[in-house]
Amino acid sequence: MKSCLVVDDSRVVRKVARKILEELNFVCSEAEDGKQAMDLCAVSMPDAILLDWNMPVMTGIEFLRRLRKMSGGQSPKVVFCTTENDLAHIQEALSAGANEYIMKPFDSEIIQTKFQQVGLL
């Protein structure tokens, strides 16, 4: 089973995403912000990270830049999942090392096809 870390400051979004991902046979863990996500990744690198952009303490983009510099931090497939839906943000995410990008609102079909596209399914 593959693992996915869900990083979002909204408990509701984490719950919805977790349910979808568990149906796709992922083992999920959750973090409320980039800092918590860093701590979890330092202990164990997940196969996938579903990542919100705007969060307190540490934003998603800041987390991603740090992650990609960590030892083993190149391996997780990172899929942004955010309300930021303009081209500038998407390009910034891709150049920081994101593998895919989901613009909220999302549904299970979008998560599934995006995860397929990056080879997680």
Add this chain to the structure above:
Amino acid sequence: MKVEDFDMFCTMLRQRSGLVLTKDKAYLLESRLMPVARKWNLKTLDELATTVRTRKDENLLKDITEAMTTNESSFFRDQKPFDQFKQVVLPALLESRAAKKSIRIWSAACSSGQEAYSLAMMLAEESSRLAGWRIEIVGTDLSSEMVEKSRAGIYTQFEVQRGLPITLLVKYFKQTGDKWQLSSQIRQMASFREYNLLTDLSPLGQFDVVFCRNVLIYFDQPTKTKVLEAIAKQMPSDGVLYLGGAETVLGITDRFKPMEGQRGLYVLP
């Protein structure tokens, strides 16, 4: 809905689009025809049925047919057919058409154009192999509304996330308000026209590749046979036909046979 009204709508839809509506789809008729009734200032489906009978207005019949024909689509729908196109169909055509350097592709019942444009983007990604080639992508649909939507190449945020890799969104779309429009580079690669698959197909010309996926499922057996045989006439002897995952030619026509080792692809015998 009265039984005679249901039967009348069914007969009309079958004649005009080939759509076969079974009794269990009555709810579909009701949910999709109410907006049409409202547009024509009619309060109920009873009134709509009466108006159809008495006025025989071509525009009204057209609105009803368009409302009932399914328009579900997404970019790179099912993915596999596009992988097969890139790995099997395109290399074969590049070899067999090397002299005339021209390929024609048909997206039959193209809905809002995503299949045609997925092919266009895929070809744009392969442009280094295609220098000097003339590749024409033609999308046809029964619905004038869908043809217009296809031509515009404008999609909602939801539509551009279904099946479309983010790198292609960034590369080939521009954002206009809350919508996304395909670049003129991609739009120029495909043309769209209103066309009914049940009519004479010869004016469309010959196609090396025909995508007719998830279209036949709405037709009854004789209509499936008729459409497939008409399509076969528009293809050269080495043409390739794509059908949807749930569709087959088996027991329907012997004008096509499955391509060996390539699920969903059919060739002429």
